[in-house]
Amino acid sequence: MHLDFAALLVIAAAVTGMIWLLHTLLSRQRRTDALSDDHGGAASATTPLPWYVDFSRSFFPIIVVVLILRSFIIEPFRIPSGSMEPTLLPGDFILVSKFSYGLRLPVGHQKILALNNPERGDVAVFRYPENPSIAYIKRIVGLPGDQIEYRNRQLYINGEAVELIPYDDTPTHNSFTQMFERLGEAEYTIQVRADQPGRSTGQIRYQVPEGHYFTLGDNRDNSRDSRYWGAVPDENLIGRAFLIWLNLDCITFKGHCNRIGSSIQ
Numbered sequence: 014m015h016l017d018f019a020a021l022l023v024i025a026a027a028v029t030g031m032i033w034l035l036h037t038l039l040s041r042q043r044r045t046d047a048l049s050d051d052h053g054g055a056a057s058a059t060t061p062l063p064w065y066v067d068f069s070r071s072f073f074p075i076i077v078v079v080l081i082l083r084s085f086i087i088e089p090f091r092i093p094s095g096s097m098e099p100t101l102l103p104g105d106f107i108l109v110s111k112f113s114y115g116l117r118l119p120v121g122h123q124k125i126l127a128l129n130n131p132e133r134g135d136v137a138v139f140r141y142p143e144n145p146s147i148a149y150i151k152r153i154v155g156l157p158g159d160q161i162e163y164r165n166r167q168l169y170i171n172g173e174a175v176e177l178i179p180y181d182d183t184p185t186h187n188s189f190t191q192m193f194e195r196l197g198e199a200e201y202t203i204q205v206r207a208d209q210p211g212r213s214t215g216q217i218r219y220q221v222p223e224g225h226y227f228t229l230g231d232n233r234d235n236s237r238d239s240r241y242w243g244a245v246p247d248e249n250l251i252g253r254a255f256l257i258w259l260n261l262d263c264i265t266f267k268g269h270c271n272r273i274g275s276s277i278q
Contacts, residue, residue: 017146019119022080029069029076036066084119085111088252090138090148091261096230096237097150099191099202100136101254104261105272107150109138113253122248131156131226131250133170134199136277139228140249143242150254151238153245154196155227161219163240166205166233168194189232201278206234215240226250 062070092105101107111117114137116126122140131137131153141147154168154175155161162169169175178193189204214234221227225244230236239245254277263270 017120019080019084022076022083023120026073026076026080029073032066032069033073036062036069080119083111085116087111089258090150090254092150096232096235097136097152098189098232098235099204100152100231100277101150101257102260102262102269102272104269105257106259106261107254107277108256108258109252109254111252114247114250124248131253132197132199134196134201136254137226137228137245138251138254139245140251141242142245142249145249148251151228151230151236152201153226154229155219155221155239155244157221157223157225159221159227161221161227161239162217163229164216164218166214168196168229170196189234199278201231203231203233219244 088109088111090107090109092101092103092107095103113129114131115124115128117124133154133156135153136150137153138148138150141149155170160171162172167174167177176195178195180191180193188206188208190207191202191204193200194203215236215238217240219227219239221244224247226247227239227244229240230238256277257272257275260269260272262268263273
């Protein structure tokens with residue numbers, strides 16, 4: 014079961030805000046009534062706040078600030094799998110810009126302000142089309158209207174092959190060969206399995222519908238992406254990943270500390 018943290022924050026803000034507001038209004042009314050009954054006499058001693066009012070007054074501003082930051086500015090995510098290797102490793106903690114693709118309500122996710130549109134090469138976080146309660150991260154390679162083809166480990170967009178630049182013929186420790194892929198102004202590293210040279214995973218020809226985006230994982234032979242479940246609707250977009258702020262291996266003294274603070278290409 015996946016908890017909707019944004020919905021929990023909205024509920025918490027509504028409950029604590031209502032408790033604080035009702036107590037403030039009732040206290041003001043009681044003070045007014047007391048002054049009327051006292052006819053100008055001495056003021057009564059201040060009574061301690063009930064615990065639930067004190068709690069609400071203390072935490073309501075904090076909850077609202079967290080809700081605004083998380084819903085409209087920046088949200089952290091953790092990378093759980095290797096589908097975006099070598100760009101992102103399992104255990105990377107990343108930051109996602111929530112306003113890159115427009116501002117959306119934290120619950121319901123309706124777009125309330127259109128800003129920039131995704132570009133080819135963006136690393137985007139989105140709600141998985143087959144189960145929107147799960148957040149996925151992939152690279153956007155196809156825009157609305159694009160004709161996408163992937164065959165023999167080569168990506169084609171509108172009939173043109175996307176440039177691949179091998180830079181190391183030596184397989185990595187996990188038997189993958191890495192290479193640069195250049196897509197417009199974006200240049201990043203992808204990898205394919207070196208021990209299965211004849212393999213061509215996820216061959217597809219696909220016309221991207223309007224209002225949708227086609228995604229691929231950088232780990233091309235080990236990624237479940239738009240080749241398998243189709244394009245991502247615009248309303249499922251969460252934001253653009255832009256920074257690695259922590260890595261789990263670093264805090265457990267297993268290395269990868271140099272990844273901290275790296276921008277995501």
